[in-house]
Amino acid sequence: MYIDIKPTAEKITNNITSRISNLDIQPKLVAVTYKPDDSTISYLKSQQKTSRKFNIKYEIFEAISPQNIFKLLNELSKDNTVHGIFLTHPLPDVNEIEALIQINPDKDVEGRHPYNLGMLAYGNEKFPPCTAEAIIKILEDITNITGKNAVIIGRSTAVGKPLALMLLRKDRSATVTICHTKTQNLENITKNSDIVIAAAGKANLITKNMVKKNSIVIDVGINVVNNKIVGDVSKDTSEIADVTPVPGGVGKITTLLLMEHVVKSVELMLKNSNK
Numbered sequence: 001m002y003i004d005i006k007p008t009a010e011k012i013t014n015n016i017t018s019r020i021s022n023l024d025i026q027p028k029l030v031a032v033t034y035k036p037d038d039s040t041i042s043y044l045k046s047q048q049k050t051s052r053k054f055n056i057k058y059e060i061f062e063a064i065s066p067q068n069i070f071k072l073l074n075e076l077s078k079d080n081t082v083h084g085i086f087l088t089h090p091l092p093d094v095n096e097i098e099a100l101i102q103i104n105p106d107k108d109v110e111g112r113h114p115y116n117l118g119m120l121a122y123g124n125e126k127f128p129p130c131t132a133e134a135i136i137k138i139l140e141d142i143t144n145i146t147g148k149n150a151v152i153i154g155r156s157t158a159v160g161k162p163l164a165l166m167l168l169r170k171d172r173s174a175t176v177t178i179c180h181t182k183t184q185n186l187e188n189i190t191k192n193s194d195i196v197i198a199a200a201g202k203a204n205l206i207t208k209n210m211v212k213k214n215s216i217v218i219d220v221g222i223n224v225v226n227n228k229i230v231g232d233v234s235k236d237t238s239e240i241a242d243v244t245p246v247p248g249g250v251g252k253i254t255t256l257l258l259m260e261h262v263v264k265s266v267e268l269m270l271k272n273s274n275k
């Protein structure tokens with residue numbers, strides 16, 4: 001079966017709408033990109049569409065060189081009209097951490113600055129990375145995570161690692177395995193898991209024969225094959241497991257949560273300025 005993410009999306013949408021209606025100022029999100037790949041282009045489109053729906057101001061800055069990324073992030077961090085800064089990943093030819101530390105942690109709506117990621121490791125989820133948070137929200141709406149065996153395929157600092165930290169938090173307490181390209185016998189691990197999270201960026205990496213009957217499979221992958229968006233999980237997997245669809249699955253919730261974080265950033269800014 002495919003998992004219906006509409007109830008999760010609706011809850012988040014209603015929450016954002018009501019919080020925005022209480023603000024006197026229009027939130028603004030900016031995206032900084034450099035040599036965007038297919039999945040980044042798909043995300044930027046999704047951000048554009050979703051920000052319009054909530055009447056959040058949105059602007060994309062395409063850097064012309066690695067040096068230009070640093071300059072843009074610096075300027076946008078100081079700009080009082082900007083509440084959220086999104087920096088695309090991957091960034092070819094750029095030291096990503098050097099770029100991330102240019103972002104004001106209060107505007108780091110994806111929680112990628114080392115300060116926010118460090119806070120996450122301590123269980124503080126002020127700005128949890130949106131994709132990891134999306135996966136947690138989908139899972140919490142359909143199952144009880146505690147004690148479940150969860151395998152994450154992918155160890156990126158953008159998705160796999162923060163997700164592992166979030167699944168391990170004491171109030172969730174999943175048993176977590178993380179796999180990558182050097183993992184041997186991937187199918188032995190996936191076959192014994194209650195929850196499989198595929199975040200590798202490889203179409204058809206997970207197939208029906210690799211998963212346990214009635215397990216939950218979260219498809220994070222965004223791959224463009226023959227001009228169409230597909231995930232990391234083959235279609236037939238949904239015959240024996242509950243799978244999130246691509247498109248219209250994790251990506252949709254990720255985009256909504258990014259918007260929610262921009263609203264949160266404005267709320268915190270206003271709260272601090274009233275102190």
Ligand SMILES: NC(=O)C1=CN([C@@H]2O[C@H](COP(=O)(O)OP(=O)(O)OC[C@H]3O[C@@H](n4cnc5c(N)ncnc54)[C@H](OP(=O)(O)O)[C@@H]3O)[C@@H](O)[C@H]2O)C=CC1
Binds near residue numbers: 251
């Ligand atoms: N739906 C959404 O909201 C989002 C979707 N994405 C998508 O998710 C995917 C992953 O993104 P991201 O984490 O940024 O990607 P990265 O390329 O940074 O990381 C991919 C990870 O997957 C591992 N991997 C790749 N191939 C295999 C394989 N055959 N077997 C096991 N592990 C493998 C890599 O291992 P190693 O470390 O050994 O190289 C690496 O750890 C992409 O398709 C991206 O577009 C990303 C963010 C949000």
Ligand SMILES: Nc1nc(=O)c2c([nH]1)NC[C@@H]1CN(c3ccc(C(=O)N[C@@H](CCC(=O)O)C(=O)O)cc3)C=[N+]21
Binds near residue numbers: 130251
């Ligand atoms: N710093 C950073 N953070 C990310 O989270 C990040 C990133 N960089 N780089 C690229 C990948 C990919 N990604 C997507 C998220 C949602 C959709 C999405 O919502 N897609 C629509 C389809 C849109 C369409 O049809 O074009 C859907 O799945 O329904 C797509 C892609 C986030 N990523």
